Amino acid sequence: MDIYDALRTSSSGLSAQRMRMNLISANLANVNTTRTPEGGPYRRKEIVFEARSKSGSFREVLQSRQGRLPAEVRASKVFDDPRPPVLKFDPGHPDADEQGYVQLPNVNMMEEMVNMISATRSYEANVAAVKASKDMALKALEIGK
Numbered sequence: 001m002d003i004y005d006a007l008r009t010s011s012s013g014l015s016a017q018r019m020r021m022n023l024i025s026a027n028l029a030n031v032n033t034t035r036t037p038e039g040g041p042y043r044r045k046e047i048v049f050e051a052r053s054k055s056g057s058f059r060e061v062l063q064s065r066q067g068r069l070p071a072e073v074r075a076s077k078v079f080d081d082p083r084p085p086v087l088k089f090d091p092g093h094p095d096a097d098e099q100g101y102v103q104l105p106n107v108n109m110m111e112e113m114v115n116m117i118s119a120t121r122s123y124e125a126n127v128a129a130v131k132a133s134k135d136m137a138l139k140a141l142e143i144g145k
Helices: 003-029 058-065 109-143
Strands: 045-053 071-080 086-089 101-104
Touching: 003 045, 003 071, 003 109
Parallel strands: none
Antiparallel strands: 045 071, 086 101
């Protein structure tokens, strides 16, 4: 793995964590949304990441099997959380049903904050890896002076 591969891998991690932060932000912004265009309350979004190697030719496939080609992080799937909405008794709410219950989004603020901290830490780790790769490239250029 050379410096460019390390930069490519770290930058894909940065993009993936940015997508994760965007989903977390959307979840937090819609914590009280009881009516969506699809109908019903907002559904919490989740993301699944996967590692993908950049391989195409036989040589690249062989090298990737030997662990010499870098893997990149990609979002493989964004899906709605399957947990049911939270029911709250509020007969005065405009979206209350006949029994007086309102369906609220299945967004847990604590869970979202923990996910946000985790995404932030992962983003910072990728920034540190990019900086380390950049510093190594600069030091390599100084060798030639």
